Amino acid sequence: RYVGKRSCKKSRVNREVNKDSPKVVHSIDMEDIGSKAVYCRCWRSRKFPYCDGAHTKHNEETGDNVGPLIIKKRDA
Ligand code: FES
Numbered sequence: 001r002y003v004g005k006r007s008c009k010k011s012r013v014n015r016e017v018n019k020d021s022p023k024v025v026h027s028i029d030m031e032d033i034g035s036k037a038v039y040c041r042c043w044r045s046r047k048f049p050y051c052d053g054a055h056t057k058h059n060e061e062t063g064d065n066v067g068p069l070i071i072k073k074r075d076a
Helices: 054-062
Strands: 036-039 069-072
Touching: none
Parallel strands: none
Antiparallel strands: 036 069
């Protein structure tokens, strides 16, 4: 499939999170997670690094299929 020259330009994933930083890194201690944590992987959340559901709109607008990373403790 032919993709126009303009479309071939690589685009940025991160549009607005900590743009003044050379690299966006978050470190979270396992002890602080509690029973469940939901992390954003679409880079559109206003609560980044946590998911706020913005991926739904992103997927609708772009046809993408991204969703969060859910970390939870196994049920005992
Ligand atoms: Fe980004 Fe949910 S808001 S994965």
